Amino acid sequence: MRDHPAVTSTPSSRSTSRAATRPVRVLAAGGTIAMRGERAVPALDASELVEQLPQVAGFHLEAETVLSLPSTHLTLTDALYLARRAGEAASGGEGIVLTTGTDTMEEVAMLCALTYGGEAPIVITGANRPGSAPGADGPANLLDAIILARAPAAAGLGVIVAFGGEVHPATTVRKIDSTGPVAFGSPTAGPVGRIVEGRVWLHSNPRRPAPLRVERLEQRVATVPTGLGDDGAMLRYAAESHDGVVLVALGAGHLSPPVLGELRAAAERVPVLITCRPDRSSMLFSTYGFEGAERDLRASGAICVPFLSPAAARVALLCALGAGLDRTGIADALAAFDAR
Numbered sequence: 001m002r003d004h005p006a007v008t009s010t011p012s013s014r015s016t017s018r019a020a021t022r023p024v025r026v027l028a029a030g031g032t033i034a035m036r037g038e039r040a041v042p043a044l045d046a047s048e049l050v051e052q053l054p055q056v057a058g059f060h061l062e063a064e065t066v067l068s069l070p071s072t073h074l075t076l077t078d079a080l081y082l083a084r085r086a087g088e089a090a091s092g093g094e095g096i097v098l099t100t101g102t103d104t105m106e107e108v109a110m111l112c113a114l115t116y117g118g119e120a121p122i123v124i125t126g127a128n129r130p131g132s133a134p135g136a137d138g139p140a141n142l143l144d145a146i147i148l149a150r151a152p153a154a155a156g157l158g159v160i161v162a163f164g165g166e167v168h169p170a171t172t173v174r175k176i177d178s179t180g181p182v183a184f185g186s187p188t189a190g191p192v193g194r195i196v197e198g199r200v201w202l203h204s205n206p207r208r209p210a211p212l213r214v215e216r217l218e219q220r221v222a223t224v225p226t227g228l229g230d231d232g233a234m235l236r237y238a239a240e241s242h243d244g245v246v247l248v249a250l251g252a253g254h255l256s257p258p259v260l261g262e263l264r265a266a267a268e269r270v271p272v273l274i275t276c277r278p279d280r281s282s283m284l285f286s287t288y289g290f291e292g293a294e295r296d297l298r299a300s301g302a303i304c305v306p307f308l309s310p311a312a313a314r315v316a317l318l319c320a321l322g323a324g325l326d327r328t329g330i331a332d333a334l335a336a337f338d339a340r
Contacts, residue, residue: 025061026061026146030070033125046063095123101126114316116158121149123146124161166182168186188282226247230256243321246274253297267301274297281306
């Protein structure tokens, strides 16, 4: 576990008050957006990221470096620290921009969404190309995120991801491209808006879960995919060795008979969440009648969250366990992620 330093604020040299918009705080936590070099490594702090943007001259803006890590190096403790720091600042009325790496941005976004219930937005962004690469996307994404964070129209959005000119809810966003500039999408729900030449267009407000009081993230949650010929051994092992399991079912909520049997046993042992393998995931209720169809999964004792990606579902279960919820409490807390 790494020690997290006391946080200090560094006002931007371009900071001035503008009454029609909220003040913005950029919290930089590393990732590709802060990397440069022939073999890109962390190089830019929060102030240096902001200094690349002459367009923010006159904004009421502060920049603060909280971590400087590739996002694959983040621990669960680091991620909870980022969520708490962002939530604390946003609760004071600032619009927050959190820059972090795209590899685990889904997880960081979901963690922030499940621990924050305030009015001011927390906007997460980053880059898929280092600052030294041709076509670097970091400055444009950061500018869009700052514009969104200060916009009055963003009140009540909660936690969102601004990337490639699009605005995505934190709970449904997925990384859809490993290297291209349009790195994120929301396959199940679509974006909630766009940012065009410094103007914000929003067409809907995402549904927000009630925030959880997450004390710590110490439990171990396994993500278990199933596939052709699976005999359920991986699911059995995960349930015996972890505090919770996310099972990634096939199609619209289907399993082979052996995996169904292991699911029933696993759900008696530990909390199990079920999502589905397709990017545009949803889960049926009563269309099919073969063994291992959706009715069997829904009757297994597991909790169905088909509108969460596997990565988001894992973080959701970690948060629920970290908040001390039992199975009923977990089901209630995550009810928004299944059809009703």
